[in-house]
Amino acid sequence: VLKLLQFEMSHFCEKARWTLDYKRIAYEKDTLLPGFHVPRVKRLTGQQSVPVLETPDEGYVFGSDRIAAYAERIGSGPALYPANDALRREALALEERFEAVGHHARRAMFGPLFEDRDFARRCMVGSAQGRQRSFYEKTFFATGRVITMVYALKPDRIAASTQATVEALDFVEQHLAGRDYLVGDRFTIADLTAASLLIPVSFPKAAQVPLPDDRPAPVEQWLARFADHPTVAWTHAMFERHRMLDVGRAE
Numbered sequence: 001v002l003k004l005l006q007f008e009m010s011h012f013c014e015k016a017r018w019t020l021d022y023k024r025i026a027y028e029k030d031t032l033l034p035g036f037h038v039p040r041v042k043r044l045t046g047q048q049s050v051p052v053l054e055t056p057d058e059g060y061v062f063g064s065d066r067i068a069a070y071a072e073r074i075g076s077g078p079a080l081y082p083a084n085d086a087l088r089r090e091a092l093a094l095e096e097r098f099e100a101v102g103h104h105a106r107r108a109m110f111g112p113l114f115e116d117r118d119f120a121r122r123c124m125v126g127s128a129q130g131r132q133r134s135f136y137e138k139t140f141f142a143t144g145r146v147i148t149m150v151y152a153l154k155p156d157r158i159a160a161s162t163q164a165t166v167e168a169l170d171f172v173e174q175h176l177a178g179r180d181y182l183v184g185d186r187f188t189i190a191d192l193t194a195a196s197l198l199i200p201v202s203f204p205k206a207a208q209v210p211l212p213d214d215r216p217a218p219v220e221q222w223l224a225r226f227a228d229h230p231t232v233a234w235t236h237a238m239f240e241r242h243r244m245l246d247v248g249r250a251e
């Protein structure tokens, strides 16, 4: 069975989970803790980011875009990529554009998130239990610093990424121009990617990315700032309509 190396709270991982579920592919999750994941992921893939999919025929497939393409090839379920050449190119271009947005949206949201280290730690540790949890909690003073370095959580970078995120929200609104979907007239990888990678702005309920309820003020303010943006409503709609779950999942 396929295995997904992942973080619980990661919009890139949620994109990968969504594509696998959408294509009705059974897989197991191997959940890693941010910071502690590096040696293992590096050893397996030569780079350090998750999601990584362990496959029987193609080894370790990493990058949510490549995982989506792999899922399309081996899965059943509706097509994620348009059959028409021009539409497929458009969908792929939007997928690529939103990869960059995903990095900006994360940094922009981690700004307010890391103002409250305890809350940030709880988000990162997620549902991990037992010794793994307590060890993570005890060492987060160091891991938290590594995370702020890896993601360049500096005021000027956070401000620039916030600006880029706002532009992405406006871009989606304009590109949709009142339609339901970004490319053609049905759900594609472009919608799935944009909706997933904007999770740090919208945290849709139907998204499998938990954000604890007792949010500190900076996080509440961050979410409130965008709550009325039409693109946020659109991401909620995409998840509600198309985020199928547990389809033959092997857990």
Ligand SMILES: N[C@@H](CCC(=O)N[C@@H](CS)C(=O)NCC(=O)O)C(=O)O
Pocket (backbone or CB within 6 Å): 007, 010, 011, 012, 013, 038, 048, 049, 050, 051, 062, 063, 064, 065, 099, 150
């Ligand atoms: N291009 C990658 C980006 C993945 C990515 O940024 N993953 C983050 C989690 S959201 C990660 O693993 N960060 C930790 C690290 O890079 O060490 C993809 O599409 O999968």
